[in-house]
Structure formats: structure tokens, C-alpha cells
Amino acid sequence: MQPDHSDAPCTEDDVRELVHRFYAHVREDATLGPIFEARVTDWDTHLSSLCDFWSALLLGTRRFQGAPIPAHARIPDLSWPLFQRWLALFHEVTATLDRPALQAQADAMAQRIAAKLWQVWQDRNVLPSLPDTLPDGLKAYRDSPVFTPDNLPPALQAAHSTKAGTWGVLTVHTGILRYTLDDPPHTAVVLSAGQRIVIQPQQRHHVAFELPGSFQITFYREAEPAAE
Numbered sequence: 680m681q682p683d684h685s686d687a688p689c690t691e692d693d694v695r696e697l698v699h700r701f702y703a704h705v706r707e708d709a710t711l712g713p714i715f716e717a718r719v720t721d722w723d724t725h726l727s728s729l730c731d732f733w734s735a736l737l738l739g740t741r742r743f744q745g746a747p748i749p750a751h752a753r754i755p756d757l758s759w760p761l762f763q764r765w766l767a768l769f770h771e772v773t774a775t776l777d778r779p780a781l782q783a784q785a786d787a788m789a790q791r792i793a794a795k796l797w798q799v800w801q802d803r804n805v806l807p808s809l810p811d812t813l814p815d816g817l818k819a820y821r822d823s824p825v826f827t828p829d830n831l832p833p834a835l836q837a838a839h840s841t842k843a844g845t846w847g848v849l850t851v852h853t854g855i856l857r858y859t860l861d862d863p864p865h866t867a868v869v870l871s872a873g874q875r876i877v878i879q880p881q882q883r884h885h886v887a888f889e890l891p892g893s894f895q896i897t898f899y900r901e902a903e904p905a906a907e
């Protein structure tokens with residue numbers, strides 16, 4: 680039986696157009712192009728598999744046989760800026776198709792999948808460069824609100840710090856969040872869903888959403904706080 684495409688945002692021809700246009704741009708891109716050229720030997724087969732992938736997502740077909748998560752987890756030189764570049768090109772191309780429903784759905788799906796691919800890649804490839812466990816002897820005393828792009832206070836997007844003796848554990852629930860230290864060593868980490876980071880007392884830092892989502896901070900202090 681043929682899948683019911685009555686609610687579909689597009690046709691198979693649109694999917695083909697999107698995939699072929701997008702990967703033509705990818706292949707010409709100075710940063711993304713070389714990664715693909717080093718790994719993809721048969722572009723006809725690859726494009727046909729990518730059409731099946733997008734057709735599965737947008738039209739509910741079942742031809743796609745690949746496994747994108749392991750395929751990306753084993754590419755050694757991925758980074759979040761590369762995903763940003765991939766998404767920026769993808770959004771440029773979907774905007775040229777003159778198919779608003781397709782554009783909206785494909786853009787949202789691409790963002791979700793990019794966040795997932797980056798999360799899995801990081802889990803498998805990166806050792807944490809900032810601590811994610813607290814020292815012993817601390818006690819949680821307050822949770823922040825759940826922050827999203829809509830309620831993220833400007834103060835958290837500029838350099839700020841907790842007071843002496845106050846630690847924080849920042850946990851990303853969804854989306855992608857960049858956490859940056861404002862003093863040496865100026866480390867920045869790009870965190871995805873489920874990842875957490877310890878905020879040390881008085882350590883200046885700021886945050887920014889790379890992809891919309893949500894995060895929360897739990898504050899800790901010594902179990903027997905010293906008199907102020």
C-alpha cells in the first residue's frame with residue numbers, strides 16, 4: 680500500500696530538488712566540502728540515500744536504510760561550528776524552494792537532528808574540558824527557573840558569576856547551549872541535551888543558546904554554611 684501523503688508538505692520531486700540543491704552547495708563549501716569529498720566516493724548512491732532519508736522524514740516513506748548516528752559519530756573532525764555551517768546552508772537552500780510548509784518542517788527537523796548528531800558525537804568523542812561533578816560536602820539549596828530563549832535574562836548572557844561559596848550545576852534539557860568562561864582559560868563548551876557543567880564560585884561566565892532549547896541551574900553551598 681502507498682503511504683498516505685495527503686498532509687505532506689511537498690512531493691518526492693520537491694525532496695529531490697532540496698537534496699540535490701543542498702548537497703551541490705555543500706560540495707562547493709570550503710569547510711564542509713572536503714569532509715564529504717574525503718568520505719563519499721559514490722555521489723549518485725549517496726544522494727539517492729539522502730533523498731530516501733528526507734522522503735522518510737517529510738513524506739513518511741520507508742526506503743531509507745542508513746544509520747546516520749553511527750555514520751557521524753565516527754567522523755573525527757566534526758565540531759559545532761561545522762554543524763552551524765551545515766544548518767546555515769540548509770536554511771539558505773530551503774528558503775529558495777518557494778515551499779513554505781516544506782521549508783518550515785525541513786528546517787525544524789534539520790535543527791533537531793543536528794542537535795542529536797552533535798550530542799552523540801560529543802558523548803563519544805570529547806572528554807569534558809570543564810568539570811561536571813561537584814566537590815564533596817555541598818548541599819543543593821535552590822533551583823533556577825527553567826530558562827529558554829524567551830525568558831533568558833540578559834544578565835546571564837553577559838559576564839557574571841555566583842557569589843563566594845555558591846556553586847551551580849547547569850543542566851541542558853533540550854537544544855544546544857554555549858557556556859563560556861570570561862576569564863582565562865576562556866574555555867567555551869557547547870552543551871547538548873542531558874549534558875551538565877559545574878559553575879565554580881565567583882568564576883565569571885556567560886551563556887548563549889546555539890539552538891533553541893531549555894536549561895536549568897541548581898545552586899549548592901557548603902552543608903554547614905559559614906557565618907556571613
Ligand code: HEM
Binds near residue numbers: 714
Ligand atoms: C557538520 C555537519 C555534517 C557533516 C560534516 C556531515 C557529513 C556526512 C558525511 C561525510 C556522510 C557520509 C558518511 C559515510 O558514508 O561514511 C554523511 C552521511 C549522512 N548525513 Fe551528514 N553530515 C552533517 C550533518 C548532517 C545533518 C544535520 C543531517 C540530517 C539532518 C545529516 C544527514 C546525513 C545522512 C542521512 C547521511 C547518510 C547516513 C547513512 O547512509 O547511513 N548530516 N554526513
